[in-house]
Amino acid sequence: MTDIEDTLACYLEETRSLIFTIKKSPDNFLLNLRLLSTTKDNSHLLGYETIFKLYKGIEDIYKALIDDKLIFSKYLKNLLDIVCDKILSCCDLLETTPEELSQVDVKPYLLYCDKAAAGEIFDPKHLLKLVKTNKNNSKRKTKANVFTKEEPEEKNQILQISSREITKNVNIHEEMIARTYIINNQVSMLKTAISNNDMHAIKEAYKLIAGDTQNLQNTLRMAHENLLGLIQDDIFLQKHQDLQGVFVTANDKKFLIQSEYIFDIICESPLNYEVVQNQKIVNYVLESETGNEEDSETEQVSVYSLSSLFPGQKAKNVNALDTILIVDYQTQRIGIIVDSVQKFVSVIKKNMPPAFRNFPGVTGLVFDEKYDMIPILHIPEIMKRFRSLRGYDVKKFEAFTKKHINKILIVDDSEITRQIVHAILVSNGYTVDEAVDGIDAMEKLKHKQFDLIVTDDNMPRMNGSILLDNIKRMENYKKVPVVVMADSPLEKADAFVSKADFSREILIKTIKRMLNDEK
Amino acid sequence: MADVEKEIENKDDSFLNLNESSYLIFSIHSHRYALKSTLIQEILYDCKIHYIPFTPEYIEGVLNCRGTPYTVINFLKIQNENDSEINEKVFLLFKRNDDQFCIHISNIEVFFEPEEEDIFEDKIKYKLKYIPLFDANIVEETMCRDLGTYD
Numbered sequence: 001m002t003d004i005e006d007t008l009a010c011y012l013e014e015t016r017s018l019i020f021t022i023k024k025s026p027d028n029f030l031l032n033l034r035l036l037s038t039t040k041d042n043s044h045l046l047g048y049e050t051i052f053k054l055y056k057g058i059e060d061i062y063k064a065l066i067d068d069k070l071i072f073s074k075y076l077k078n079l080l081d082i083v084c085d086k087i088l089s090c091c092d093l094l095e096t097t098p099e100e101l102s103q104v105d106v107k108p109y110l111l112y113c114d115k116a117a118a119g120e121i122f123d124p125k126h127l128l129k130l131v132k133t134n135k136n137n138s139k140r141k142t143k144a145n146v147f148t149k150e151e152p153e154e155k156n157q158i159l160q161i162s163s164r165e166i167t168k169n170v171n172i173h174e175e176m177i178a179r180t181y182i183i184n185n186q187v188s189m190l191k192t193a194i195s196n197n198d199m200h201a202i203k204e205a206y207k208l209i210a211g212d213t214q215n216l217q218n219t220l221r222m223a224h225e226n227l228l229g230l231i232q233d234d235i236f237l238q239k240h241q242d243l244q245g246v247f248v249t250a251n252d253k254k255f256l257i258q259s260e261y262i263f264d265i266i267c268e269s270p271l272n273y274e275v276v277q278n279q280k281i282v283n284y285v286l287e288s289e290t291g292n293e294e295d296s297e298t299e300q301v302s303v304y305s306l307s308s309l310f311p312g313q314k315a316k317n318v319n320a321l322d323t324i325l326i327v328d329y330q331t332q333r334i335g336i337i338v339d340s341v342q343k344f345v346s347v348i349k350k351n352m353p354p355a356f357r358n359f360p361g362v363t364g365l366v367f368d369e370k371y372d373m374i375p376i377l378h379i380p381e382i383m384k385r386f387r388s389l390r391g392y393d394v395k396k397f398e399a400f401t402k403k404h405i406n407k408i409l410i411v412d413d414s415e416i417t418r419q420i421v422h423a424i425l426v427s428n429g430y431t432v433d434e435a436v437d438g439i440d441a442m443e444k445l446k447h448k449q450f451d452l453i454v455t456d457d458n459m460p461r462m463n464g465s466i467l468l469d470n471i472k473r474m475e476n477y478k479k480v481p482v483v484v485m486a487d488s489p490l491e492k493a494d495a496f497v498s499k500a501d502f503s504r505e506i507l508i509k510t511i512k513r514m515l516n517d518e519k
Numbered sequence: 520m521a522d523v524e525k526e527i528e529n530k531d532d533s534f535l536n537l538n539e540s541s542y543l544i545f546s547i548h549s550h551r552y553a554l555k556s557t558l559i560q561e562i563l564y565d566c567k568i569h570y571i572p573f574t575p576e577y578i579e580g581v582l583n584c585r586g587t588p589y590t591v592i593n594f595l596k597i598q599n600e601n602d603s604e605i606n607e608k609v610f611l612l613f614k615r616n617d618d619q620f621c622i623h624i625s626n627i628e629v630f631f632e633p634e635e636e637d638i639f640e641d642k643i644k645y646k647l648k649y650i651p652l653f654d655a656n657i658v659e660e661t662m663c664r665d666l667g668t669y670d
Binding site for chain 2: 253255309310350352353354355356357358359360361362365371372373374375377381385
């Protein structure tokens with residue numbers, strides 16, 4: 001075995017062992033990350049960039065998990081599993097046809113890893129489908145290599161068949177199965193008749209078998225035609241896409257929410273909401289499968305009003321209870337308050353005009369009973385919008401409700417001056433910190449954001465003038481007023497209070513003017 | 520884009536049976552525009568506009584043209600005009616094979632056939648006045664950019 005072969009064998013063993021560890025316990029973040037880092041670097045050194053990129057993708061996910069930016073979910077586990085499988089298949093390729101490794105397309109895997117690491121909502125099923133398609137394609141390619149003949153690409157067709165059609169076909173097939181039993185029975189009767197040499201019985205059995213065989217053939221033909229009909233209908237269905245959901249209204253506007261996202265529909269009195277950080281929360285009771293009340297669980301679900309996302313006036317609520325749709329997507333569950341829920345419908349979906357092909361908010365249109373076009377809301381996007389709305393709401397709420405207390409830094413080398421100014425400012429409702437000179441002040445400014453600085457000029461280590469220069473160079477302090485309280489004014493200062501004729505009133509008046517806090 | 524336009528023009532499934540060399544002059548408030556009639560799919564009156572959420576302000580919604588949705592564009596809003604609300608319910612549907620959209624207009628003024636010397640690259644001469652040609656491609660590009668079609 002040459003050195004290169006030896007290295008490759010070691011590398012493959014190491015990689016497979018690591019993948020096995022990750023697949024066995026994907027939630028052992030620290031261990032997996034440590035192992036990953038070594039093997040990832042080896043992939044890079046050996047020039048296996050494809051595997052290196054996949055490792056990097058997994059590493060990013062683990063880093064995000066360790067930093068608590070992500071929660072380990074079954075979706076994440078599935079994704080890790082898929083990416084690990086891909087690494088294993090790359091290892092197999094290294095052993096058989098290493099020259100093909102660089103041609104392996106790992107972009108979809110990396111995209112999903114990125115999505116996961118960024119905390120985005122993703123569905124590994126789509127990646128899984130892609131993996132399956134790729135596997136099929138590679139199998140076909142292998143076949144093609146053996147027979148040195150390209151086979152036409154086979155499309156993985158999905159049939160959509162309505163349940164009524166399925167029931168009809170199942171009934172036909174059950175009838176055919178029943179007929180085969182009857183025919184079997186008649187064949188037994190025929191055997192008996194033959195052994196008894198009973199010509200009359202033989203003739204009767206023969207007639208029955210001939211009749212029932214004919215019937216079976218007719219039914220079989222009918223079933224076959226039905227099946228072909230369904231395949232033809234599928235072209236129509238693929239174009240129009242039948243879907244189910246509920247019509248809801250918000251701000252007098254009507255929307256469709258697909259039933260696949262709806263976990264439950266409940267009514268709740270607005271009085272029963274809890275409010276945590278300006279976020280309405282409802283205590284949603286998850287009934288147990290046994291129906292036993294004692295086994296039921298209560299889950300706190302954040303609720304949002306759909307009306308808040310759209311312009312217009314919210315409909316006047318004549319009901320004492322809010323209607324809430326409990327919707328699920330991946331691991332997230334929220335409640336959406338709607339003005340009303342209309343009937344559950346099974347409708348034909350129309351695609352949006354082509355310009356909307358990447359538009360995330362609406363997935364299509366359906367017609368209601370008035371033949372109005374109703375947009376289908378894309379729930380993952382709605383959830384995203386609610387999350388961003390929440391942060392904004394909290395800020396708005398805080399801005400309106402919480403009185404901002406201005407923080408002032410006093411910079412003076414005289415302890416007595418600091419104490420006097422400190423007492424004056426605190427008694428006027430300000431929060432005060434102290435610094436003994438410019439250097440001390442700079443340190444404090446780095447760690448805390450102040451709304452105003454009062455500084456002396458003549459100080460050891462760093463005087464007021466240099467401090468002022470430094471402050472005005474700091475991005476977050478460019479607009480923060482600096483009041484110089486010294487014997488003489490400084491050029492760059494925003495205000496000056498003379499120490500020589502210091503008065504409490506002048507200081508407070510100056511500070512209030514600087515903070516636009518004059519009432 | 521010119522090829523696409525030619526291809527569209529060559530199709531003979533127009534609902535408006537118009538001469539190839541005719542032009543339509545329409546108005547949106549006080550602005551007048553000209554459009555080659557072969558680029559027009561249809562003109563609809565009194566249609567209901569169905570709201571589509573989360574779209575830019577200039578997208579008023581969609582209208583239902585025999586079961587097919589057409590995006591309704593308010594061109595005045597694209598141009599940030601102050602008075603951009605259009606009360607008249609007249610919609611000019613474009614004949615395109617890359618998208619389905621229409622513009623909300625105020626009035627159809629006239630269909631006419633200009634003399635060859637009155638046709639310029641970006642305008643036509645009508646009754647001694649120059650009328651700019653309406654460029655639907657700009658609308659399409661704006662819409663695709665804002666709706667993330669190119670993402």
